[in-house]
Amino acid sequence: xxxxxxxxxxxxxDNQLDGLVVTKQQNWQYLSGxxxxxxxxxxxxxxxxxxxxxxxxxxxxxxxxxxxIIKPRTLVEDAxxxxxxxxxxxxxxxxxxNLTYSQYADYNKKTSGVEWVSFTQAVEKIRQVKDDREIxxxxxxxxxxxxxxxxxxxxxxxxxxxxxxxxxxxxxxKKKGAEKxxxxxxxxxxxxxxxxxxxxxxxxxSAGELVILDFGAVFAGFHADMTRTVVLGEPDADQKKIYxxxxxxxKRAIEAVKPGIRCSQVxxxxxDFITVNGYGANFGHGxxxxxxxxxxxxxxxxxxxxxxxxxxxxxTVEPGIYLSNWGGVRIEDLVLVTGSSCEILxxxxxxxxxx
Ligand SMILES: [Mn+2]
Numbered sequence: 173x174x175x176x177x178x179x180x181x182x183x184x185x186d187n188q189l190d191g192l193v194v195t196k197q198q199n200w201q202y203l204s205g206x207x208x209x210x211x212x213x214x215x216x217x218x219x220x221x222x223x224x225x226x227x228x229x230x231x232x233x234x235x236x237x238x239x240x241i242i243k244p245r246t247l248v249e250d251a252x253x254x255x256x257x258x259x260x261x262x263x264x265x266x267x268x269x270n271l272t273y274s275q276y277a278d279y280n281k282k283t284s285g286v287e288w289v290s291f292t293q294a295v296e297k298i299r300q301v302k303d304d305r306e307i308x309x310x311x312x313x314x315x316x317x318x319x320x321x322x323x324x325x326x327x328x329x330x331x332x333x334x335x336x337x338x339x340x341x342x343x344x345x346k347k348k349g350a351e352k353x354x355x356x357x358x359x360x361x362x363x364x365x366x367x368x369x370x371x372x373x374x375x376x377x378s379a380g381e382l383v384i385l386d387f388g389a390v391f392a393g394f395h396a397d398m399t400r401t402v403v404l405g406e407p408d409a410d411q412k413k414i415y416x417x418x419x420x421x422x423k424r425a426i427e428a429v430k431p432g433i434r435c436s437q438v439x440x441x442x443x444d445f446i447t448v449n450g451y452g453a454n455f456g457h458g459x460x461x462x463x464x465x466x467x468x469x470x471x472x473x474x475x476x477x478x479x480x481x482x483x484x485x486x487x488t489v490e491p492g493i494y495l496s497n498w499g500g501v502r503i504e505d506l507v508l509v510t511g512s513s514c515e516i517l518x519x520x521x522x523x524x525x526x527x
Contacts, residue, residue, distance in 0.1 A: 176203050177238070179298045180215050183265065189289060191216050191261040193252060196270040198465040199295040201393060204236045212252045213239075216259065223251045249275065253282045263287045267294070299464055300471065301484035306394060306464065307508060310486055313396035314506050314517040316348045316389035321400060321520045328527050330379045330404055334359035337385070338372035345389045354388035354395040354467050365401070365499035368457055368492060379405045382499045388467070388506075395467045397488050398518045399504030402525040411501075414451070414493050415524045418501045421445040421491040422522070425459060425473070429487065429507055429514040435477040442491040443475070451493045454500075460488040463506065485509040486517075 180203060184192050194200050194213040200222075201207055208228035214221040222239040224232050225248055232241050244251030256264055266279070268290030279288055302310065320341050327340050338357035345353060360370030362381035370384070377383060381404050388396035401418075403411055425442040439459040446455045458474035463486050471479035473487060481487075490504030505518040 174238075175303075176298060177215070177220060180295070181217055183291070183294050184215065184217055187265060187289065187291075189263050189265045191256065191259070191263075192265040192291075192294075193256070194267060194295060195275075196267050196295070199267065199270075199299075202295065202299055202465055204239055206232050206235050207393070208232065210248055212248050214252060214255055214259075216261070221255060223248050223255070249278070250282075253279060256283055256286060261286060263289060265289045265291045265294070268292050293470065296470060299469065300462060301482055302464065302486055302508075303484070307484070307486070309392035309394035310396065310463070310506070310508070311517055313350070313354075313389045313391035313394050314398070315519070316345050316350050316391060317387065317396040317398050318519045319348055320345045320387070320389070321385070321398065324385070325402070325525065325527065328377065328383065328402060328404070330377050333374050333376050334361055334364075334372035335374050337377075338387075341385075341387050345387075348389075350389035350391060351393075352390050354390050354397060358384060358386035358399075360384045360386075360500070363497055363499055365501070366494045366496050368494055368500070368502070377404060380408075382407075382411060382501060384500060384502055386502065386504065388463075393465050395463045395465070396506055396517070397463055397467060397490075397504060398506060398520065399490055399492075399502045400520060400522070400525070401501045401503060402527055404527055406526060407524060410498075412524070414495075415501050417446060417449045417451060418491055418493055418503050419522055419524075422489055422503045422505070425489050425491065426505065426507060426514065426516065429481065429489070429509060430512060431481050431483050431509055433481050435471045435473050435479045435481065436475055438481075438489075439473040439475055439477075442473075442489075446491060446493065454493045454495055455491060456494070457492070460490050460504070462487050481509050483509050483511050487514075 359372035361383040386399040421442040460473035462469040492502030494500035
């Protein structure tokens with residue numbers, strides 16, 4: 173029995189359930205390997221069921237192992253309700269973060285006598301520690317991301333639109349084997365660099381501007397995430413100063429990443445450094461987040477996240493300083509928590525690149 177399914181069975185046992193229904197796409201993909209877009213999994217203490225529709229029956233057979241694959245007469249969710257009834261389940265867990273109120277009401281109506289118990293972050297918690305195959309996928313995603321950064325440096329110059337840069341990055345990553353871009357690529361130049369999530373627009377780059385590039389490749393379902401800030405022409409004193417503060421904060425935080433430390437402590441290392449240097453109010457977001465089958469997973473390097481780091485967690489470290497009408501600097505690496513410290517999966521240079 174694979175460890176992931178074993179962990180699901182433990183949730184069932186520990187909570188006195190007799191079944192667990194999984195409806196979130198990344199969670200069913202994680203537990204079964206199925207990559208289609210429509211499915212429900214049902215786990216009991218003895219069996220695993222995957223319900224999907226006609227379009228995916230053959231694919232589900234090929235991609236999964238150890239699941240009874242069930243073809244619904246009508247909707248996948250109706251088949252789920254029928255199966256819960258025919259198996260005689262009485263106390264069934266479901267993913268409370270993932271179900272709409274209407275679906276919940278519908279389940280209740282169609283299964284009188286079944287107690288539905290909401291779970292949040294149950295499968296997500298299992299996903300926090302990555303196994304060797306998942307780490308290999310993250311490495312590959314990070315390496316495609318690095319290659320794209322190297323490539324795009326030749327393309328960035330005054331007069332080019334942010335959107336053209338984003339398009340080139342996406343095209344290049346896909347040519348190098350990425351399934352897709354991990355999120356809408358952020359290219360934020362000049363004053364727009366003050367927007368922490370400034371998705372590329374048709375603004376043209378100008379000489380003297382800082383440009384924040386934040387992007388990542390997806391490989392085998394796993395998301396990379398990296399940010400670099402470059403400058404068009406020799407940087408002025410403020411640009412240099414703020415870049416150095418962010419870079420130092422980032423390096424110090426990475427040095428703090430190791431098993432046994434709390435996420436909030438890592439956040440504090442960068443936050444304290446930026447605050448002491450006078451820009452605490454300009455670093456308004458968390459230091460980082462976990463990545464995996466989703467771009468933003470838990471835990472997070474944030475002031476109130478006291479999760480203890482474990483080997484196999486994959487986290488971003490991304491401090492930034494943002495100043496309205498001026499711009500901003502963010503530097504982000506993807507790191508893997510190892511047995512004693514961490515390994516930086518993003519390999520691109522972090523020295524200020526002058527284009
Ligand atoms: Mn990120």
